[in-house]
Amino acid sequence: MKNLVLTAALAAGLALPGLAQSSTAMTDQQAFQQGTFHGATADQAQYHVIYQLDSDDPKLIQQTLRNIGNALEDTRLKGKLTVELVAFGTGVAVFRKDQSYEPQLTALKQKGVILAQCLNTLKEKKISKDELLPLIAYVPSGNGELIIRQAQGWSLVHP
């Protein structure tokens, strides 16, 4: 009996997700060739994504904030997407008081987006928390956050 249980459990835990994934992809590939593919199907109850911002290029910052908005509004994900934005390196610019992103960040926070700044960056760049907007949280390192989130099954977007 133990063997049967283990065999069933192994089959369920290891083989089924693989099968499901593979058959989905086959269908999408075929649909694309036939001109009937309209995007991946979101059949999970919840989705999670971490956005990586490690640049102070104003165009890239705007693109990142706009991308988060687009993901939250995607009809496939609406109401079931958790988002975290993590800034590190020169990306700290997005959270600086002397920049102009506060209205957009406030709006994202009201939609449930987690706003996280890397503490390592503050140390390396000798930046004080007083220079940053009070609405954010701090994480030990931006890279650690990216690694742990993905291990938790979160998707990654790096615009």
Add this chain to the structure above:
Amino acid sequence: MKNLVLTAALAAGLALPGLAQSSTAMTDQQAFQQGTFHGATADQAQYHVIYQLDSDDPKLIQQTLRNIGNALEDTRLKGKLTVELVAFGTGVAVFRKDQSYEPQLTALKQKGVILAQCLNTLKEKKISKDELLPLIAYVPSGNGELIIRQAQGWSLVHP
């Protein structure tokens, strides 16, 4: 009995993948130190990857198309890799009729690569579908596509 079943199932579903992953990594680390590491082992039946293109830099576009070709030709993945290319933001350039990527895109499509354009980008940039090559598909948002694909277990490459 129920407890035994649940314990076995939990062990199979949660602990085994972790163990397997960990022991593989240990072996690769040791092999690298001994000078006998030649790349990760591809022991799965199927692989899936989504390529992110969000730039109109011709060098980056060429690099992305070349990278997809290299992945499909990697001896470890040959014949078992499903690829989707999703373009958004200024990355829409790769699918424009007035650009010169059609021959490469046609070749990739013949190899089974899914070519997907973000509809949000068309709306934001006021681009008509008539301006784009007819061989592509459209998805609600490029960011949504990246998020859903990774949640389905697909790998991500952003050249």
Add this chain to the structure above:
Amino acid sequence: MKNLVLTAALAAGLALPGLAQSSTAMTDQQAFQQGTFHGATADQAQYHVIYQLDSDDPKLIQQTLRNIGNALEDTRLKGKLTVELVAFGTGVAVFRKDQSYEPQLTALKQKGVILAQCLNTLKEKKISKDELLPLIAYVPSGNGELIIRQAQGWSLVHP
């Protein structure tokens, strides 16, 4: 009985991870709103990450090497993180003898970091192994390495 086993196994293999993930995210979102969020919780025994380097920009190379150091020192990951750095495209610069990264690479190798160069890049750019530092390993393609590692459950960081 078989049905019960399968049901339990399916529940364990498919539903539980989703539930666990979702409840973690809810908690972090709530903690963030309340000002008590201090970063994702690392409750796994082992973590694995592959770093992608595909640029010869000296600032980006330095940032990548520094990022790897930061991840290894993150208090949440210390002692349980396996790292691989894969270079391809113009990223091969980091491993060239005529560059100055050898001391940093040697230090990372001593900490267990796997250093891998894409063989496709050498062929395309007609670079001989003699031009590169002897402390590295070679993999068939950098893109293949990124794809296989993520399929093995590794996280991806592309600085």
